[in-house]
Amino acid sequence: MPRADQRDYERLARIARRRRVELGLALNDVNAKAGGLSNRTWQRVEKGLQIRETNYVKIDGLLRWAPGSCLGVLDGRDPVPVEGMENPDASGVQKSPLPQEIVDREALDTVQLALIATAKGTPAEEIREMSERVVRDLRERGLL
Structure with missing residues (x-):
């Protein structure tokens, strides 16, 4: 996991919150469970608190970001959105760029x-x- 300080977690919180709102997702148990997390874990991210590294990829899926995006944000990079997915339930799946x-x-x-x-x-x-x-x-x- 990248060496992150409190500012990095706060940055992730802002970016994740903005993305969740952009996607129209409520911060609730139903959406959290759909992503394989507890609502408390998702809330921790949006409060700028650390969670287990294995849960960040679940947040990536819920926010329709490429795997590793949350960790990338903690390391100073921008998240990579996975746009154009027809099935929002397939958040862990990326469409192939091939015809x-x-x-x-x-x-x-x-x-x-x-x-x-x-x-x-x-x-x-x-x-x-x-x-x-x-x-x-x-x-x-x-x-x-």
């Missing part, structure tokens, strides 16, 4: 190779159909 077609193609190739390695004797057309179905299901669930 969707490339992501789909890579996923399809990976699934096909796994099927070829494990489903010996399965016809090529069946492997292709299963691979396409897996990629389609993953895309529908927002995982691709």
